[in-house]
Amino acid sequence: MHTIALIVIIAVSLGIMPAFIAMQKGRSFLIWWVYGTLAFVIAMPHALFLDRGLRFVGGGTRTCGFCRMKVSISAAHCPRCGHEFIEF
Structure with missing residues (x-):
C-alpha cells in the first residue's frame, strides 16, 4: 500500500x-x-x-489544409474549397 502511494506521489511530482x-x-x-x-x-x-x-504568423493569415490557399485568421471556412476551420 505504501509503495503504491509513493509511486503516485512521484508520478504527480514528475508531471509538474x-x-x-x-x-x-x-x-x-x-x-x-x-x-x-x-x-x-x-x-x-x-x-x-x-x-x-504563435498563432498569428504571416500577418493574420493561415493556410487551408486542403487547397493551400492563404485565408484570413478570422475566417470560419475556406472561400475556395469550403473547408471548415476548427479551433482547438
Missing part, C-alpha cells in the same frame, strides 16, 4: 516538470500536468521540443 515547460510556451498547465503524470517519458521530450505556439 513538463507542465511547467509547456506553460512557459503558452500551453495549458493542467492538461500538460495530467499528460506528464500519465506518460512522463513521452511528455518531457514533447514539452522540450514544443514550439511557442
